[in-house]
Amino acid sequence: MNAYRDQYAQIFKGGRNVVLIAISADADTMQASWARDSEFPFLFASDTAMAVGRQYGAFLQRPNLAIDNRNLFVVGPDGRIAYRAVPFREVDPSAYTELGAAIARLVPADSARGGN
Numbered sequence: 001m002n003a004y005r006d007q008y009a010q011i012f013k014g015g016r017n018v019v020l021i022a023i024s025a026d027a028d029t030m031q032a033s034w035a036r037d038s039e040f041p042f043l044f045a046s047d048t049a050m051a052v053g054r055q056y057g058a059f060l061q062r063p064n065l066a067i068d069n070r071n072l073f074v075v076g077p078d079g080r081i082a083y084r085a086v087p088f089r090e091v092d093p094s095a096y097t098e099l100g101a102a103i104a105r106l107v108p109a110d111s112a113r114g115g116n
Contacts, residue, residue: 007096016107026046
């Protein structure tokens with residue numbers, strides 16, 4: 001999450017025409033505290049029932065255990081998944097380059113700059 005925060009302006013266009021939502025099975029109170037303390041400039045959502053995670057296949061299913069997998073999905077304005085990284089390689093710098101390119105394909109350059 002720190003990498004997302006630190007590259008937010010570049011990769012996520014500073015939130016201009018891009019919405020970043022980090023979804024976790026952790027309780028919302030835990031996420032809120034962490035987000036505030038770490039000054040994350042994007043949204044967090046709690047999925048304690050793991051409904052969203054299951055829909056996106058973000059959990060490794062093992063008997064009596066669901067493991068949160070680090071996955072990343074870019075959803076286009078049409079609501080369709082435009083890019084997926086399953087699992088997301090958060091320690092690999094090229095993963096952020098690929099993510100940035102996926103977002104750039106969806107967000108026209110003019111809208112990222114605010115137009116002319």
